[in-house]
Amino acid sequence: MGFNFNSVWLTLLMLSIAVMIHEYGHFLTARTFGVTVYEYSVGFGPLIGKFTRGGVQYSLRWILFGGFCKIAGMDMALEGETKEPETRPDHIFYNLTLWKKAIVLATGSIFNLLLGMIVFFAALIWIGTPVISHGALVADSVVVSSVNSKSPAMNAGFKPGDKLLFVNGRPIKQSTDLSEVVQKLPHQDLRIEVDRKGTKLIKQLTAQYSPENKRYLIGVSLMVTPKFKTASVRAAAKQTITLPWTTITMLVKLIKGKVKGAVMGPIGAVDMIEQTLQLPPQLVWFSILQFFAAISISLCLFNLLPLPLPILDGGWIVILILEKIFRREFSAEQKTAAYTIGLVAALSAFVWITYGDVIRLVKRVLGG
Known part of the structure; x- marks a missing residue:
């Protein structure tokens, strides 16, 4: 990696x-x-540029990692x-x-x-x-982070960044909400409402069984955006x-x-x-x-x-x-x-x- x-x-x-x-x-x-103070430098090594003010040389050097002050x-x-x-x-x-x-x-x-x-x-x-409740992050939204190729979600037109709102009328507040409905209704059409950059869209699809995962999937990876509370x-x-x-x-x-x-x-x-x-x-x-x-x-x-x-x-x-x-x-x-x-x-x-x-x-x- x-x-x-x-x-x-x-x-x-x-x-x-x-x-x-x-x-x-x-x-x-x-x-x-x-x-x-002779010099206050941003970076180390060879000089890029400098100017002098108040008797101090202010320098910019090529290795832009930290700096030094010469007293x-x-x-x-x-x-x-x-x-x-x-x-x-x-x-x-x-x-x-x-x-x-x-x-x-x-x-x-x-x-x-x-x-x-x-x-x-x-x-x-x-x-x-x-915000944390019962030891877990409280979700503000559930967002599609990636869509698998040749999956029901890809065929239905899902895109990364889509915010999931409802599945068959049930609010999606956690990533597990979608998974639960998919497993309960494996052979039925799913009606998923999403928010794409402020526009509400309806996507319809049917989950496929994955022998590798031994469960029904629609082919998306989800990312939970936690709810924040300012102090x-x-x-x-x-x-x-x-x-x-x-x-x-x-x-x-x-x-x-x-x-x-x-x-x-x-x-x-x-x-x-x-x-x-x-x-x-x-x-x-x-x-x-x-x-x-x-x-x-x-x-x-x-x-x-x-x-x-x-x-x-x-x-x-x-x-x-x-x-x-x-x-x-x-x-x-x-x-x-x-x-x-x-x-x-x-x-x-x-x-x-x-x-x-x-x-x-x-x-x-x-x-x-």
Whole structure:
């Protein structure tokens, strides 16, 4: 099974937006504290175009996956870079007080948290959540998703997208409603009323027996569009406020092994989007916005992990605090050694997660 291009670029787009918002958090607070920002770039790699405003170079680069913010003195303070920035001392990151450095580093993650909460809140207000009754989705409509060739439905003129309304006068509220009538009246004419783009049509047909399925069929695949209920501002706000804690609780359960198969890497993310795009339109938007919110909040929590990794703001904050406690800076060699250990651990975790993605994908495709 190959991935649809739409699922790949949509996953990359969501990740890129989350990363760019993260970098904008660093950019905004650095500028607020008077620190020189050399460049704010969308993407990596070779330059496509640029312009300069307020002393900052705004760039667009060819690898449109995330981006970066180049702040004066940040490499020197965090990675042991020895080259002095070409700017005034009071405009350099490493000359800030500890709490200002921590704010600059943490704001990227805070912006991710806010982005995730805003997206989640908007989804509840504008789209709502699927209505569930007795553990099952409440259907808003039953729609034909595909029509088998040389079937009674094909001969009767059914088309994908037809909304089923009635069968022999009985309302079709669930996909099982049609199946029940077909099985009860296997040799009788069925009168099915459909809605095709606002036009009511009557289709008549007789079901055929399928030896393979051992039942009577008319030759259509059905898709249930769930009923959605939008939340009030108050209710949406209440759910949104609890979202960070819900995410943390889920991560704790994951670490304790109480949640299986919840960790996913790039392949797993693309596969989830691939499956999501097969859902009814309203459910697609609901699922994508929920997933985007989860990506942004997860990026926030991941970046605040106190691990010695160059890409993790939490690790840098811990190093700055330790330097303050011991009243000395760690050498470039010490920082490099710590980052190397962290990088090996991160790459090992990435390989393990990707392996899990592949195994789950293969099992699903092969029906295992």
